[in-house]
Amino acid sequence: MADRIPETPFALISGSAGWGVRFPDDLDQPGIAVVSRGLVFDTPWGATDNWQLIEIAADLTPDGKPRRFLNVFTHGWPLDAIDHSTHRRVAWVLQQAGARKIVADSTCGSLNKALQPRDFIIPVDLIDFSQTQYSLLAGRFKHVCLSEQMFCPALATTLQTVAEKHWPAPGRVLGHGKQIVVTHDWGPRFASRAESRAFQLLGADAINQSICPEANSAREIGACFASASYVVCYEPGIATADDDIDAIHRDLAMPASRISLQAMVEASLTDECGCARLRVQRPPDYATVAQGGRRG
Numbered sequence: 001m002a003d004r005i006p007e008t009p010f011a012l013i014s015g016s017a018g019w020g021v022r023f024p025d026d027l028d029q030p031g032i033a034v035v036s037r038g039l040v041f042d043t044p045w046g047a048t049d050n051w052q053l054i055e056i057a058a059d060l061t062p063d064g065k066p067r068r069f070l071n072v073f074t075h076g077w078p079l080d081a082i083d084h085s086t087h088r089r090v091a092w093v094l095q096q097a098g099a100r101k102i103v104a105d106s107t108c109g110s111l112n113k114a115l116q117p118r119d120f121i122i123p124v125d126l127i128d129f130s131q132t133q134y135s136l137l138a139g140r141f142k143h144v145c146l147s148e149q150m151f152c153p154a155l156a157t158t159l160q161t162v163a164e165k166h167w168p169a170p171g172r173v174l175g176h177g178k179q180i181v182v183t184h185d186w187g188p189r190f191a192s193r194a195e196s197r198a199f200q201l202l203g204a205d206a207i208n209q210s211i212c213p214e215a216n217s218a219r220e221i222g223a224c225f226a227s228a229s230y231v232v233c234y235e236p237g238i239a240t241a242d243d244d245i246d247a248i249h250r251d252l253a254m255p256a257s258r259i260s261l262q263a264m265v266e267a268s269l270t271d272e273c274g275c276a277r278l279r280v281q282r283p284p285d286y287a288t289v290a291q292g293g294r295r296g
């Protein structure tokens with residue numbers, strides 16, 4: 001039987017950044033408690049599982065109140081199938097929860113020879129020619145989604161501040177000031193040499209399989225979204241590195257998980273960032289059927 005969706009404005013979409021870490025248990029951070037886990041929610045497009053609800057003690061939060069956040073394992077991807085529509089179910093659940101501040105963590109490949117494996121990146125913009133194939137908007141007439149600011153500057157600042165305390169050298173923390181652009185391929189295969197070159201020429205610095213559809217979906221529900229990702233390799237033909245992907249994961253999964261958790265602790269509920277205003281409600285007249293139809 002499906003669980004009831006808890007209400008909370010905070011959400012963390014976990015991804016490959018923390019694979020292998022029992023979250024948040026392995027972080028052993030005082031004041032963090034799992035309220036419930038193994039949650040399964042029904043959506044109009046089927047069930048989504050591997051959710052948990054985590055509580056942060058009042059003495060840790062900026063407003064001095066206990067804070068709960070929803071967390072889904074590895075983007076909500078099913079463990080036994082390739083499913084490109086997953087982000088729609090995840091975003092629908094977060095919409096029902098009333099989520100306003102969403103952080104997603106992940107890993108990515110570099111398309112920029114100066115962006116090195118082990119760098120922690122907080123992208124400022126995206127290139128996603130597919131956009132979301134699985135929109136959750138109720139038709140084209142009720143809302144318009146604008147893309148001037150796909151990543152929340154306020155959440156990005158929080159992430160950067162936290163990451164600068166926890167991210168280990170030699171990796172760097174590269175925030176919005178570095179103007180990093182991320183792009184997308186659906187996977188499961190990774191970009192070819194020619195695709196990597198093409199994305200590089202178009203201005204993308206990094207690529208992965210989750211950030212862009214999640215940013216699109218967050219905009220569709222009017223929530224702020226920021227991406228916490230770290231580079232695990234160069235894409236083919238970009239540059240070479242001696243580092244080993246599995247070693248990078250082993251070294252960085254814990255600090256990445258700690259940064260994600262601390263971002264949930266410190267995130268502000270401010271609307272001054274302006275993200276919510278980029279999902280625009282259209283006047284009802286726009287849905288009038290022109291051929292003599294009735295309004296409303």
Ligand SMILES: [Zn+2]
Nearest residue numbers: 152224273275
């Ligand atoms: Zn925002």
